Each structure stands twice: as structure tokens, then as C-alpha cells.
Amino acid sequence: xxxxxxxxxxxxAEGRAANLPCNHSTISGNEYVYWYRQxxxxxxxxxxxxxxxxxxxxxxxxxxxxxxxxxxxILPHATLRDTAVYYCIVRVGGSNYKxxxxxxxxxxxxx
Amino acid sequence: DTAVSQTPKYxxxxxxxxxxxxxxxxxxxxxxxxxxxDSKKFLKIMFSYNNKELIINxxxxxxxxxxxxxxxxxxxxxxxxxxxxxxxxxCASSPLSATGNTIYFGEGSWLTVV
Numbered sequence: 605x606x607x608x609x610x611x612x613x614x615x616x617a618e619g620r621a622a623n624l625p626c627n628h629s630t631i632s633g634n635e636y637v638y639w640y641r642q643x644x645x646x647x648x649x650x651x652x653x654x655x656x657x658x659x660x661x662x663x664x665x666x667x668x669x670x671x672x673x674x675x676x677x678i679l680p681h682a683t684l685r686d687t688a689v690y691y692c693i694v695r696v697g698g699s700n701y702k703x704x705x706x707x708x709x710x711x712x713x714x715x
Numbered sequence: 716d717t718a719v720s721q722t723p724k725y726x727x728x729x730x731x732x733x734x735x736x737x738x739x740x741x742x743x744x745x746x747x748x749x750x751x752x753d754s755k756k757f758l759k760i761m762f763s764y765n766n767k768e769l770i771i772n773x774x775x776x777x778x779x780x781x782x783x784x785x786x787x788x789x790x791x792x793x794x795x796x797x798x799x800x801x802x803x804x805x806c807a808s809s810p811l812s813a814t815g816n817t818i819y820f821g822e823g824s825w826l827t828v829v
Contacts, residue, residue, distance in 0.1 A: 642758075646822060647719075647805050647807075647820030647822050647823050648758065648807075648818075648820045650818060650819065653817070702748075702760045702771050703760065704759075704760070705757070705758040705759070707756075
């Protein structure tokens with residue numbers, strides 16, 4: 605699986621958009637970009653994933669660059685409850701392939 | 716209803732003991748996992764089962780033995796517990812998919828070995 609690089613921490617004001625970057629310059633053509641988050645003392649939570657196109661769901665938007673070497677997770681209106689560690693993971697699709705978690709980005713949403 | 720539930724949530728035990736953590740999912744998923752999160756917060760996969768068949772077995776000591784009586788359950792049994800086994804253990808499940816793969820995690824079981 606391709607490795608990812610994320611900033612260790614970021615701050616965001618409540619109500620503003622949170623933009624979390626992820627670099628995955630060695631991503632292969634059949635690897636997806638996944639985002640998960642882990643709120644303190646809870647299990648990781650799936651947010652969104654994509655292959656080539658930008659994706660949006662009720663939680664967030666995922667913007668993948670045309671060369672697929674980087675992506676940005678956007679939380680459009682961050683709340684205090686969005687404070688968590690956010691993990692960007694790239695891997696081949698299919699449930700027989702493992703998710704490998706890195707260190708992630710600690711996003712702190714401030715009032 | 717909790718989608719992926721694991722018990723116990725907290726477990727404190729002495730070195731050398733044998734303990735089990737149970738996991739059940741009511742999502743109808745075919746694949747279940749065990750992950751370990753250590754004190755440095757790294758989350759690492761331990762095992763993956765697909766319809767009761769072992770798919771992924773990372774470099775985990777033989778003292779750890781997963782058991783899947785049916786596809787809705789994946790229990791983790793640990794023999795001869797050591798101090799280094801202290802961690803949070805997460806059970807998870809996912810539907811069988813050839814493309815994108817959403818994994819649903821339980822709330823974790825905090826194991827402390829003293």
C-alpha cells in the first residue's frame with residue numbers, strides 16, 4: 605500500500621471549513637483514497653473514500669488532484685464534535701486488503 | 716442497536732492469565748477484523764476473517780488466537796498475557812466488496828495487564 609503524509613496537527617475555528625491535506629505521491633492506479641477519523645476514546649469512523657473523482661457525502665467532501673498524488677478532506681462547517689484524529693489511507697479496493705493506519709492529523713476545532 | 720459490539724469494554728488482569736474478548740456484528744457483513752492500538756496510538760491490523768476463513772494474519776504472537784464460530788462473531792483469545800499486551804483492541808467488520816471498502820469499528824476493549 606502507498607504511504608501517506610499528513611500534518612501532525614491542525615486547528616480550525618468552529619463553523620469554518622476544515623481542510624485536511626494528504627500527500628500520497630506513490631499511489632497506484634488501482635488504489636483508493638480513504639479517510640477515517642477517531643474521536644478520543646472511540647473506535648475509528650469511516651468518513652469517505654474515492655478513486656479518481658471528487659466525492660461528497662453528508663459528512664465531508666473529498667478532493668483528489670488530477671494526478672492523484674494528493675487529496676484534501678473538507679469538513680464544510682466544523683463543529684467541536686469534529687475534534688479528532690483524521691487518517692488518510694490509500695489501498696487497493698476489496699475487503700481482503702488491509703487498512704494501514706498512519707499517525708494521522710489531530711484536528712482541533714476551537715470555539 | 717450497536718452495529719459492532721465487543722465485550723468487555725474494560726479488562727484488567729494479571730500477567731500469565733488467559734482472557735477472551737468477544738465481538739459480534741449485526742450488519743450482515745462477511746468480513747471481520749481485529750485491530751490493536753498501542754500506547755503510542757498506532758492502529759495495526761491483527762487478523763481478518765472472511766466468512767469464518769482466516770484471510771489476514773499479521774505478525775502476531777501465537778498466544779493470540781482468533782475464533783470465528785459464524786460470520787457474525789469473531790472472538791479474540793489471548794493466552795499467557797504479558798505486560799506488552801496492554802492496549803485497546805478494536806473489532807471491526809465490512810461487507811464483501813471488490814472496490815471501495817467501508818469498515819465499521821466497535822468501541823474498543825481496553826486491556827490492562829498488571
